[in-house]
Amino acid sequence: MEQTLAQSEFYILLSLAIKSRHGYEIMKQVEHDSNRKVLLGPGTLYGSIKRMLQSQLIQEVTGDNPRRKYYTLTERGRASLSAELQRYEEAIELAKRTDVFSNLGLVRFAL
């Protein structure tokens, strides 16, 4: 069973799902994808990158700018992201089936 990802790790994997990026691009993409709910500073960003490299979720690759370090998803990272998205999808399905959104007054999701 895949390990549940931390929020910052989930968004970093998501940002790398389409293409490889360097640190600043990852940071901006995470900010955009999370509607500015997840704001990564360089400390948190590279701490997460270090852990994700160690657990082989991402790997370093060469990119357009030779002075920058680019990162891309590994097969394990791709599987981990898919499993996480699947979990979210199942949770949303369950919430819809059991009418949780309406009961919580979350009209936007219930529609």
Added chain:
Amino acid sequence: MVRSWIRNSERIYSLLVRLYPKHYRDEYGEEMQFVFSESVKDTYKEHGEHGVTRLWMRMVWDTGRSLIIQHWETHAMKTKQTLINNKDSAAVVGGTIGILLIPLITMQFTTDVQWDVFDFVVMGALLLATGFGLVFVNRKFKNYRLPLFVMIVLGFLWLWAELAVGIFTNWGS
């Protein structure tokens, strides 16, 4: 004015990066400074000085938190490495303590076993010397370790028997 806000911020951040553990700094320090530099330029362009102030408030939290994490992880990694490097010594000490616990516990339930402090000290020294002897042979004389192991173990058994009941000497009396 614009330049001084950006340049001063970059200078301060480069000083903060120096507080990270060396191996982490070598690996990610330059990238972190680049990310910060781009962030501060964009923020100044979009939100001016107030934006940079807000960015710094976030950076202080982000840097402080990650400094603690990285130093902690470095410390944990070094401790783990030390334990791995000294696992043979740890096994010898642990084994000696474990063996000495047998008579100590048995004494609590029967009078047939009666060891005093001197017995524990002698047996402890004997076990430690044997254990470290085996470790030394294993490291330094890999090609002859089997006969040397046998010699050390036989030496231990002979000395133990000699001290306990006396075979060729009266050391045990």
